[in-house]
Amino acid sequence: MSYDAVLLASFGGPEGQDDVIPFLKNVTRGKGIPEERLEEVAVHYRHHGGVSPINQQNRDLKAALEAELEKRGIDLPVYWGNRNWDPYFTDALRELHADGKRDVLAIVTSAYTSYSGVKQYHEDFERALDETGLRDEVRISRIREFFDHPGFVAPFVEGVRAALDELKDAENTHVMFVTHSIPTAAATESGPEYGEGGAYEAQHLAVAEAIMAGAESDAPHSLVYQSRSGNPATPWLEPDINDAIADLSDVDGLVIVPIGFVSDHMEVLWDLDNEAMESARENGMRAVRVPTPGIHPAYVTGLVDLLLERINSVPDSERPHMTPLGPWPDHEPQGAALDSAVTQTP
Template sequence: MTYDAILLTSFGGPEGPEEVMPYLERVTAGRGVPRERLEEVSHHYLALGGVSPINEQNRALLAAMREHFPKRGIDVPIYWGNRNSHPFFADVVKQMYEDGHRNVLAWVTSAYSSYSGCRQYRENLAGALEETGLVGKLNIDKVRHYFDHPGFIAPIADDLADQIRKMRESGLGTSDIKIMFATHSIPTAMGTTSGPESRREEFAKIDAEGGAYAAQHLAAAEVTMNIVELKLGETLPDWSLVYQSRSGSPSVPWLEPDVNDAINDAADAGAKGVIVVPIGFVSDHVEVIWDLDNEAKETADERELKFARVVTSGVAPEFVDGIADLVLERLAGGEKAALSALGPWSDKCAMNCCPNLRRELPVIG
């Protein structure tokens, strides 16, 4: 396949106080999230002026991609579209078609397998094609998962090593420090069914409830720790995978432990410092700034633990170059890079991969 445009595909967020509740209603439509939970989350956005940082971060990433990609021989236009806010997928799909594009490669700001992090984007893009009458006229394919790509991992590992050094310089021993890799929690049923059905027994042996979603996060954390140990020249204490930002119905089981519970447990076990690594996110949006930099830090402060939060990949040069690698895999048959035994992930999602447990819709490839 020859692609003639790239679509930076993302979640979206409000850009003013008046957009907060309509945005949250779009995000949670059909999920049974209590109104009081939406109102609680709305205050997180309003505390930031009613503006999610994700859109500005995507503008910066778009600019970085447009500047760097031609240096890698990628000379096609790059567009940007969101699931839940302007620019909406349907508007961008229509614009791409009007600009003469027919085969588009979508790169998504989600590195992992799950319904909400992968298949739902495919459904959304398929819906946009249907809404605009472009089914069969415009093709959109999606870049593979990149949870263990060197470009994604490198900025995280570099900063984690720096944060460990800083904590030790503050007087803590390595064994005093608890390292927690944090990601967005999802319903247990979504975790169990994440990834291709043919590999679910394999994933269940790694994490019984988290499926491919948890297995990929654990793999990303493990390769990050391996890199950090090489940088520091020593074996580090045990680390753990924790979850955050639960938003669903209280009656529905979600993946645990919650990061705040994990911090309290670490304090009970005698830890003196905690370093949180937002391995599940590519940029510092609200779930990172509010749930980690505010709430998790507050929990650590209450337990008199030193607290540090590692950077996300953001617009780090290694990450932007890694995105170029992923694009070149599809544009020019470039070599596939992966640091874990789980990867490199397949270019195509299986038909039964990460099912929509509420309903089934047509999806793009």
């Protein structure tokens, strides 16, 4: 396959107090979220000056990817676009098109299979191609979901080992893997063959097992959820992390592993570092929260490896994966059916 640019595609976040409510309205558009709920969530951002850390983290990741590509002699420029805030996907497409780029390989900062992590990004790309009028001129492909790629798993293994060592004096330690809750129906839709939790839950469970094996630990562990929103009457994946912490008995050491997230954005800082840590203290536990991959060298290297496996059409049998579920399949390109002669393979 031939590509001439990389698109770092992410969620986006506000960068000042005046951005907070407009950003939250972008995120919740069409979901029927009441204004009072938006105000509740806005408090989390306002506590940090109205600035989400996610944008700076994406700037840092973009720079790290550029450095790794240059180190390997791969001549692919990296562009950055967001779903919910500046720079939007439309901005990124216009920029790369003006630079003469036509065949784009996207890194979506979501490691798992779900509507918001896969289909919604596809819809976003389709909308951006239409809004920019570039559907017949630009093609967007994306790397596969990388939930069990070694580059994504390794930072968590390292973090769990360090956390367990920090809690080595605890008599009973529990490892709690946490990810974003989603509606149960949406989870099932992500892969009905995997049961009610779908591929979304199955992937997280498999990654948790891989991390515990890599950390060489037999500590008890569980998968829990955070950041539920929406209609209270709608079933969502459970248990919530705070409820799960309260239900633990005879545990004095808690390792919190945010395997559903690639960086320490607002939901990690607030829901885990604030609320979950408070729950642990209230229940007499010492808790350590493991870092997300961020710009960990293994993660950055792994993302470039994922780019190269798509560029070089590496067969499934040679694609690295650390669970029986992988490697997850590639996605079809969106946009123009370009002749490969118009681009150059790095």
